[in-house]
Amino acid sequence: MSARGRVKSVMEDRSVYKSVGRAEDLSRISKRVAGITVSAIKQMPVLASKVAGAVSLGQGIPSFATPPFVTEAVIRALREDEGIGKYSLQPGMPELKEEIAHHLKRTRGISVDPETEIFVSCGSMEALAGAICTLVERGDEVLVPSPNYASHIEQILFAEGVPVFVPLIEEEGWRIDLAGLARAVTPRTKAILVCNPMNPTGAALTCDEARAIAELAIERDLFVIADEAYDFLVYHPSGHASLAAISELKSRLIAAFSFSKMYCMTGWRVGYMYAPSHVIDQVLKVHDAFAICAPTVSQYGALAALRATNGRDGEGDRFIVRLVAALDDRRHLTCGRLDRLPSLFSYQKPQGAYYVFPRIVPAGIKSMDLSLRLLYEAKVISVPGSGFGPTGEGHIRFSFGGTEEEIDDAFDRIEEWASGAGIGL
Ligand SMILES: Cc1ncc(COP(=O)(O)O)c(C=O)c1O
The missing domain is CATH 3.90.1150.10 (Aspartate Aminotransferase, domain 1)
Known part of the structure; x- marks a missing residue:
């Protein structure tokens, strides 16, 4: 034909x-x-x-x-450490969660309890799905600056929630419409789902915008679900404005992070969630029901990736x-x-x-x-x-x-x- x-x-x-x-x-x-x-x-x-x-x-x-400092460490572990072929602890390997806490401290300046405020997920995707299933009741609204990553919509619909699309301002570089977000809040609004930097537009929040979103969430008693899968990849000199760095947001922030993009590990399916401990406790029920644990072999890879990355010219x-x-x-x-x-x-x-x-x-x-x-x-x-x-x-x-x-x-x-x-x- x-x-x-x-x-x-x-x-x-x-x-x-x-x-x-x-x-x-x-x-x-x-x-x-x-x-x-x-x-x-x-x-x-x-x-x-x-x-x-x-x-x-x-x-x-x-x-x-995937870089050699990840693959070689995993190959070594495959030869020498039989634990790599078994389930890990359900919330993730403790030593990986420790490294994640150090990483968040170094990149966001925040103190995180690795035991209670982090869980290791099957990519950031599972963390996002778990967050949405845990928060959203049938009919709850989730504000989504849009155009947006397609799977966010399906995850909200799967939880029987209602995605409420707040258009980004295209002619201003797909800037987030803060006034539009505030206008879209109703008594049914449960959360704002913010992807930063954004897929598919390539837009990135400024610090002022991140702060304004936090203020809105606090004022209207909303959760913020932050998808920071591309956190390392912001081209303008001011860098990434992470919602996780805003301490006032801590009690209502659920953030999903990924190893997929930063270490070219898309196929390894490993990421993590940072959230208040009472939320993590609940999300872990969903994680247990759907995944048991993130792939242990991939957690070894993630651990090697973070150990190579110290913020001071490490291999990572x-x-x-x-x-x-x-x-x-x-x-x-x-x-x-x-x-x-x-x-x-x-x-x-x-x-x-x-x-x-x-x-x-x-x-x-x-x-x-x-x-x-x-x-x-x-x-x-x-x-x-x-x-x-x-x-x-x-x-x-x-x-x-x-x-x-x-x-x-x-x-x-x-x-x-x-x-x-x-x-x-
Ligand atoms: C915005 C965004 N969030 C999450 C994901 C999923 O990433 P992961 O591989 O960590 O599940 C992707 C993948 O392309 C993405 O673009």
Whole structure:
């Protein structure tokens, strides 16, 4: 079938707009699960796996391998320490939790009790899901600055909560709308879910914005769920404004952190939660029911990662500096390539993470349709903006986690395709 024919048949099979392209038989499936979907971020690679030679600006996976100071330590432990193949203590290995507490002290200046205020999760994703399941009752509202990470929506819906989308201000670099957040609070509001730096927009909070969110939460008696999976990856010199560093917020903050991005460990599935002890106690019930413990082998890796990182030129520190510099170069490259396509995309320069979320300039093109055409006709993987909440439509997400060669190759293909397609599509 021709590329055009494949686009047409995938578009006509509307299931791609709902879930991973499978026909859905929802009889006898719980409403809770029937009501959620696999995010577009994960759908596109599934479709792309059938397109030979496609180059990815899609899923957020850095091109770098997990560094040797992690892998070598795990290999050694696999040979010498039989504990690595067994369940760990359910809240996580004590020595890892100790290291996490040191890390939070060093990076946020906060004193954390490793025994009661931390648990080690299966990626930050499980920490976020656990937080939401623990806090949100049926009908509770969670404010979500949006466009937002797709899985946050599904997690709230799974808990039978109501995501209340508060649009980010696109023309001001996807700035958070503090007045809009305050206006959106109702008696049913339970929490504000803040991703910082943000996926998919690449926006990052300033210290004043973080403080204003904290003040709103305190004034209106709300929890703040902070997704800080990209905390190390802020490009402007003032750095990351962590909500976890605001001491007044401590009793109402649930923060999720990740080893996935900072140490290129996306497949290891290890992250952690920092929260008040009475919340951790409750979340651990969910963790026990769904996961028992984070993978022990990955906890060994996480421990090695943190032990190599001391804030003073340790191997881990040097790795992170190189990673951030490389991603910053890729950010500039990506923005430069987008500048050459003004009749197709307009964009706000990302300040954090490794995503850019351009607006689709030609009117009336649905983001899923554009993503499918890019996939089947240009052989470039992207993620449609419609997967990132209601304000995501009309945009497309590109990741610049890939190598410079991949980024150049992808944009060469898009340019060639756009000139052939006559842009007006
Ligand atoms: C904003 C955000 N939060 C959480 C996650 C999940 O990260 P982890 O691998 O730690 O589960 C991702 C992954 O891409 C993400 O982009």
